[in-house]
Amino acid sequence: MSYPDDLRYSKDHEWVRADGSTATIGITSFAADELGDIVFVELPEVGAALKQFAAFGVVESVKAVSDLFAPVSGTVNEVNARLQTEPELLNSDPFGEGWIARVDVADGDELKELLDADGYAKLTT
């Protein structure tokens, strides 16, 4: 399986798209497939402080519940409210419409701790 080249990936199966000092985060297609049909997402609140690799939300599927782990530290400035009524976006378009939150990144160096697309592909095969 291949993954978008413009993203960085955590070993906890979250992706991050850095755009200047803000970053969009979500879960990978691998994570969504493993979870199965996702029925509920507990989103962080706008203004919440995320810490890299710490839990910041919950994703629930018909067969499992899993914490969401922040790929980078920062402050949430926007959440994808559509997920409250359309959690299935995480399955159908995890790298696009199924994004979870946008954060003001606290420390850009943290991105170096993450995997690139090839590294993540190796992790998940």
Added chain:
Amino acid sequence: MAYAPHTSADREAMVAAIGVGSIDELFADIPTAVRATAFDIPAPLTEQEVRRELTRLARRNRIAEVSFLGAGAYRHLVPAAVMEVIGRSEFATAYTPYQPEVSQGTLQSIYEFQTLVCELTGMEVASASHYDGATATAEAALMACRLTHRDTVAVSSAVNPQVRRVLETYCSGPGIRVVEIAADLAEEGSGLTPVDVAEATLDEGVACLVVQQPNFFGGIEPMAALADAAHRHGAQFVAVVEPTSLAILEAPGAYGADIVAAEGQPLGIPLSFGGPYVGLIAARMESVRQMPGRLVGATRDAAGRRGYVLTLQAREQHIRREKAASNICTNQALCALAATAYLSAVGPEGLREVAELSMLQTRHTVAALESAGVGRPRLSAPYFAEAVVRVPDGKRRHATLAEQGIVAGFPLEAAYPALQDCLLLAATELTTDEDVARLVDALEAST
């Protein structure tokens, strides 16, 4: 299934199989200082001897002939139909079955219970039940902390003191602070939770305001104003209610309660020393994922037939482990079934009659004490079916009457020093005019 104890040979075989020399070796890690070495157990008795001994002990029980004791548990008529229904062998378990969907009848009975609780409370979702009203209240407070991400619980001192003790115990583990809002117990005071004191106590750290309706003294709290105060500070409003009263009083869903907790005992569950009773929790649908305990939902099977399932189990401990909404998912299915059978048997009108008769007899009791000159109401607020009466030298006279088989309510002084000489008296539809006359006569004679 018969109880089959291990024989000595069984034990030797097991010890040999796991490779230890003796059973004592299994306890080697326990320091000898804390190990019990000798048990002073009397010699075995025959069945007849046991029966004789228990009969002798049972004779020492004092059964009250007349009781005005309430204080959280209430004597109501339990229609024979209730015992008939819960006595059916199909229902003979206190638990949700471990393979739940196989037991459609049990799940349906729980679903009906949840529906009745929602109808009574005016809330959107109710759980499959909890141990009792006290644990339900504590779970409601923890739920509010999860919902608000705050860690202080404000509770009115007019909430049942025993319920508050359980609440404090539950909060002590996760480090949740419990602050008390003092009810107005001054001379000529209302006995209610002052809205201004509640307002002053609430701040951005308070997860919920817990208020009982009717309160421990029977008083009718200004629930809507207290709920507004809680909401102004982003706190949840937890209403602890007595279910029979809901036939008369406004439903918690209508005055802004976010979570409702209740002791379900008055609904067809006989009084017994310490239970089993049943706790009720109801909430708004938006909070359902933080609701403790089990939840039965209705659905359709592949053939389109109505069926019942345990739903939203992702909140529960067998899936979420230490992150579960609650680690007590045991419900009280048999007692919940009794409540369901009771509410079905009496119906809305019957429940209202029970509530009205209880109110009427409580007023009759208070008036009779007042006109005989033995006691006076101590608090000024309107009350439901329980009232605080000051009887001079009340503690001693309460003890004197107990010797005569009359329980003159619950003496309040120990829990509320401000309520010196005060007795909390409850009457129900089972209280007769003769009971009231005996109480009055005995109190008059005890001066």
